[in-house]
Amino acid sequence: MPAGNSNRNLTHLQQILLERTPLRPEQIHQMPVDYRDLEAAAEQYAQTVAEFAGIPPQIDLVHLGLGADGHTASLVPGDSVLDKTDTDVAVTNVYQGARRMMLTYPILNRARRILWLVTGKEKTDALARLQAGDLSIPAGRVRPDRAVIFADRDAANRGS
Secondary structure, eight states: OOTTOTTSHHHHHHHHTGGGSOOOGGGOOOOOTTOSOHHHHHHHHHHHHHHHHTTTTOOSEEEEOOOTTSOBTTBOTTOGGGGOOSOSEEEOSOBTTBOOEEEOHHHHTTOSEEEEEEOSGGGHHHHHHHHTTOTTSGGGGSOSTTEEEEEOHHHHTOOO
16 A cells, blocks of 8 residues: 555554654654565565564564454454464455555564554444454454553443
8 A cells, every 4th residue: 555545554653643753764664565565575574573673573562453343453354364373474365455464463462562442332342352352353362461452432332
């Protein structure tokens, strides 16, 4: 996806956070998702992550969202990438019209902390399943022992 595309997570991150913080450009390690050969780009990005996060890479904080279908981090139900255990970065099958580069469970589950941010009433069921440790949804396979969940009233089904 090209820079500025509304389906690209980096676009939202730039608008919400990066434009408002004093981070230097070299502190941002964006995925090369606009490369023609996404598999080669994923391998390159895995090397980039290893350069700043060690071997095996351990990220200090991973921020995740939750989809109504239980997906997170482009880990979507039924995708073969869910079973990747030999790489930290992979490319999904086509999802919502595009293939996506994403971090796999091995690197997500090595993170020192995981921050979930869940908003919207359409996420109520998925949030309950995540909290119950439901391994049948992609989000349920992310380590809960290092995670904290922030949910709005709608997602938590608590009304006002």
